[in-house]
Amino acid sequence: MKMLKTTLAVLTAAAALGAVSTAQAGATLDAVKKKGFVQCGVSDGLPGFSVPDAQGKIIGIDADVCRAVAAAVFGDATKVKFSQLNAKERFTALQSGEVDVLSRNTTWTSSRDAGMGLVFTGVTYYDGVGFLVNKKLGVSSAKELDGATICIQAGTTTELNVSDFFRANNLKYTPITFDTSDESAKSLESGRCDVLTSDKSQLFAQRSKLAAPTEYVVLPETISKEPLGPVVRKGDEEWFSIVKWTLFAMLNAEEAGITSKNVEAEAKGTKNPDVARLLGGDGEYGKDLKLPKDWVVQIVKQVGNYGEVFEKNLGQSTDLKIDRGMNALWNNGGIQYAPPVR
Amino acid sequence: MQNRIGAQKGLSLSDPRVRAWLFQILTIVFVVGLGWYLFHNTQTNLQHRGITSGFDFLDRSAGFGIAQHLIPYVESDSYARVFVIGLLNTLLVTLIGVVLATILGFIIGVARLSPNWMINKLATVYVETFRNIPPLLQILFWYFAVFLTLPGPRGSINIDDTFFISNRGLNMPGASMAEGFWPFVIAVALAVLAVVVMVRRANRRFEETGEPFHKFWVGLALLVVIPGACVLLFGSPVQWEVPQLKGFNFVGGWVLIPELLALTLALTIYTAAFIAEIVRSGIRSVSHGQTEAARSLGLREGPTLRKVIIPQALRVIIPPLTSQYLNLAKNSSLAAGIGYPEMVSLFAGTVLNQTGQAIEVIAITMSVYLAISISISLLMNWYNKRIALIER
Numbered sequence: 168m169k170m171l172k173t174t175l176a177v178l179t180a181a182a183a184l185g186a187v188s189t190a191q192a193g194a195t196l197d198a199v200k201k202k203g204f205v206q207c208g209v210s211d212g213l214p215g216f217s218v219p220d221a222q223g224k225i226i227g228i229d230a231d232v233c234r235a236v237a238a239a240v241f242g243d244a245t246k247v248k249f250s251q252l253n254a255k256e257r258f259t260a261l262q263s264g265e266v267d268v269l270s271r272n273t274t275w276t277s278s279r280d281a282g283m284g285l286v287f288t289g290v291t292y293y294d295g296v297g298f299l300v301n302k303k304l305g306v307s308s309a310k311e312l313d314g315a316t317i318c319i320q321a322g323t324t325t326e327l328n329v330s331d332f333f334r335a336n337n338l339k340y341t342p343i344t345f346d347t348s349d350e351s352a353k354s355l356e357s358g359r360c361d362v363l364t365s366d367k368s369q370l371f372a373q374r375s376k377l378a379a380p381t382e383y384v385v386l387p388e389t390i391s392k393e394p395l396g397p398v399v400r401k402g403d404e405e406w407f408s409i410v411k412w413t414l415f416a417m418l419n420a421e422e423a424g425i426t427s428k429n430v431e432a433e434a435k436g437t438k439n440p441d442v443a444r445l446l447g448g449d450g451e452y453g454k455d456l457k458l459p460k461d462w463v464v465q466i467v468k469q470v471g472n473y474g475e476v477f478e479k480n481l482g483q484s485t486d487l488k489i490d491r492g493m494n495a496l497w498n499n500g501g502i503q504y505a506p507p508v509r
Numbered sequence: 510m511q512n513r514i515g516a517q518k519g520l521s522l523s524d525p526r527v528r529a530w531l532f533q534i535l536t537i538v539f540v541v542g543l544g545w546y547l548f549h550n551t552q553t554n555l556q557h558r559g560i561t562s563g564f565d566f567l568d569r570s571a572g573f574g575i576a577q578h579l580i581p582y583v584e585s586d587s588y589a590r591v592f593v594i595g596l597l598n599t600l601l602v603t604l605i606g607v608v609l610a611t612i613l614g615f616i617i618g619v620a621r622l623s624p625n626w627m628i629n630k631l632a633t634v635y636v637e638t639f640r641n642i643p644p645l646l647q648i649l650f651w652y653f654a655v656f657l658t659l660p661g662p663r664g665s666i667n668i669d670d671t672f673f674i675s676n677r678g679l680n681m682p683g684a685s686m687a688e689g690f691w692p693f694v695i696a697v698a699l700a701v702l703a704v705v706v707m708v709r710r711a712n713r714r715f716e717e718t719g720e721p722f723h724k725f726w727v728g729l730a731l732l733v734v735i736p737g738a739c740v741l742l743f744g745s746p747v748q749w750e751v752p753q754l755k756g757f758n759f760v761g762g763w764v765l766i767p768e769l770l771a772l773t774l775a776l777t778i779y780t781a782a783f784i785a786e787i788v789r790s791g792i793r794s795v796s797h798g799q800t801e802a803a804r805s806l807g808l809r810e811g812p813t814l815r816k817v818i819i820p821q822a823l824r825v826i827i828p829p830l831t832s833q834y835l836n837l838a839k840n841s842s843l844a845a846g847i848g849y850p851e852m853v854s855l856f857a858g859t860v861l862n863q864t865g866q867a868i869e870v871i872a873i874t875m876s877v878y879l880a881i882s883i884s885i886s887l888l889m890n891w892y893n894k895r896i897a898l899i900e901r
Contacts, residue, residue, distance in 0.1 A: 254862060255861065255862050258862065258865055258867075259867050262558075262560065262867070278864075278865070279865065281559075282559075282560070282561040282864075282865060283560055283561070283865035284555070284558035284559045284560035285865075304757070312757075313756065314755070314756040314757050314758055314760065315756075315757045315758075316677065316757065316758060318848075321845075321848075321854060321858045321859050321862070322858055322859055322862030322863070323862075326573040326574075326859060326863070327572045327573050327863065329573075329574070330572055330573050330574050330584045331572070333574075334584060340574065341574070341758075342573070342574040342575065342576055343576050343768070343848045344576070344848050344850070344854070344858075344859060345847075345848045346845055346846065346848075346854070346858070350846070350847075350848070351848075353653065353657075354657065354848075357653070357657035357658065357676060358657070358661040358676050359657050359676050359677070359767065361757045361758075400558065401558060401559045402557070402558055402559065
């Protein structure tokens with residue numbers, strides 16, 4: 168079944184690459200406007216990032232980035248359709264044009280940025296690989312994992328980073344790789360693996376889905392850098408800029424203290440020139456991006472600023488209870504930093 | 510007619526031979542042209558979009574671990590080696606599956622014809638159950654509902670302190686070469702040679718005089734006595750290493766991982782149900798007159814089955830059996846669902862994703878399955894020809 172799916176995706180990719188004329192700047196935005204929605208690739212179910220809720224609506228920070236893009240382009244955050252993709256399917260889906268933007272907890276690496284015809288637009292979430300183990304094992308550090316069996320999701324940078332870590336520390340391990348994160352979580356619960364490894368945010372999310380979350384603990388080590396961000400096809404600078412600046416707009420809004428509650432009032436009556444530029448009161452910064460004048464207003468009003476989106480999906484009010492940490496703004500102890508709108 | 514065509518020197522569309530040639534040439538031009546167009550266009554567009562293409566990636570170092578490798582592997586080995594490992598893992602499942610499914614299928618197939626009501630009905634229930642459940646579900650069942658519910662390594666089922674069954678698989682003693690290894694290999698080769706010579710002489714004597722010879726028992730004796738004597742003379746060919754529970758898991762010895770066990774078991778059981786039906790139909794196709802004729806010649810029940818019924822039934826059995834073997838080989842790709850590192854999950858999965866070269870990787874993977882399937886077909890066709898009815 169998976170074989171068939173991948174094969175189909177690849178055949179579609181081959182057909183698309185073969186038949187359609189090459190990508191041109193502007194092609195994606197035109198196509199998106201014509202069909203009336205943004206097709207967004209998300210994960211196959213990762214709490215906090217992109218997961219269907221009880222009504223089948225996809226919620227999470229990655230999904231909200233796509234909603235923000237739709238809000239910027241159409242002024243309507245609901246004009247987005249989601250494709251749930253597993254780790255193996257994601258790049259082919261983007262390359263072949265099945266999705267317009269891939270916002271799916273995907274790590275930014277040089278080979279993905281340079282060799283796959285893709286380009287990352289920014290970092291939604293700074294992450295790193297960690298280990299989730301059963302408390303019964305009595306392990307308190309990743310260095311004690313010599314000889315362990317480790318469940319990993321196939322086709323991820325985690326596979327490579329785990330191998331690097333164990334080689335660097337001269338430890339042995341057995342990897343069991345699964346297609347979906349659900350399968351690897353199930354295998355951890357049944358005891359097939361001693362350890363589940365993934366990006367730390369995912370580990371918290373996975374743990375919240377287990378039958379007995381309190382029996383498992385995330386080890387303190389973070390063994391790699393995993394900057395997760397949205398990806399678009401290479402060769403369409405216009406669309407690239409739109410996705411890139413959508414995220415920057417959310418960060419800038421948080422920095423300027425603009426929230427979904429006060430954005431309309433601020434747009435009308437702000438005296439701060441920085442805020443006026445951001446919200447379209449001064450200048451034509453949206454036009455340069457081929458976006459409406461009030462693009463940032465729509466993003467913040469309908470989706471929220473970065474901080475609101477983070478809190479809503481990952482923060483203390485959720486089951487995940489993830490601290491802002493590295494993902495706090497640069498002036499607040501973190502490394503999230505957006506270039507200014509001007 | 511002949512004269513008229515002969516007289517017409519020029520080419521005419523009303524000539525059926527000319528027409529036939531014309532259409533065939535047009536078809537070839539069209540197919541080749543289409544292929545070239547697709548290839549060229551894909552190539553240009555890949556380049557244009559900045560997607561790396563070509564097969565250079567095979568030399569690059571893979572950098573990830575693999576759960577089961579039949580040849581030595583470390584993470585710094587190349588993607589080409591990963592490919593070989595995936596291929597061997599697929600072939601391993603296919604080979605074990607084909608052998609076990611054939612044996613099980615023949616037993617069930619014969620059981621379905623049994624006059625014993627109980628055996629007959631059990632076989633029917635088996636066939637109807639297992640061939641009607643999709644193979645992927647059966648694989649998931651055996652993996653998640655059976656093997657993963659076994660106790661962990663520390664509470665493993667211990668058989669005589671040598672075999673351990675747990676959710677980490679079946680751990681068993683591993684063999685490594687000892688001093689008596691090469692003499693043992695030579696002894697086995699000699700024994701096989703002796704058996705071949707014995708069988709040939711026995712067959713010739715049977716043809717000439719009609720006297721049967723206990724080929725099976727004598728052969729077995731040769732195979733046991735010659736290597737056995739060698740072991741007594743030169744010492745054991747292998748030394749055994751018993752698995753020890755150390756840290757998280759068993760260390761030392763050999764292990765059959767639960768992914769392999771679940772996959773092989775599920776595919777064997779599934780395919781055997783089909784093979785059973787093929788065997789039953791093959792045996793049914795031999796007319797009852799053959800049995801009566803054999804019995805009236807004085808053959809007992811065993812030889813009747815072995816020498817009269819089965820050889821004729823095989824001619825009906827082999828061609829559909831080939832398709833079942835092909836299905837088994839192809840179904841092994843369902844292992845991606847349980848993380849067994851075969852061709853599809855390892856090469857078309859992990860390697861595809863790490864390199865991003867989807868078209869090359871999928872092309873290689875498809876070629877591999879094509880090659881495996883064609884090899885099985887050729888082998889079975891050759892066997893089919895060999896056992897076909899030779900009319901005299």
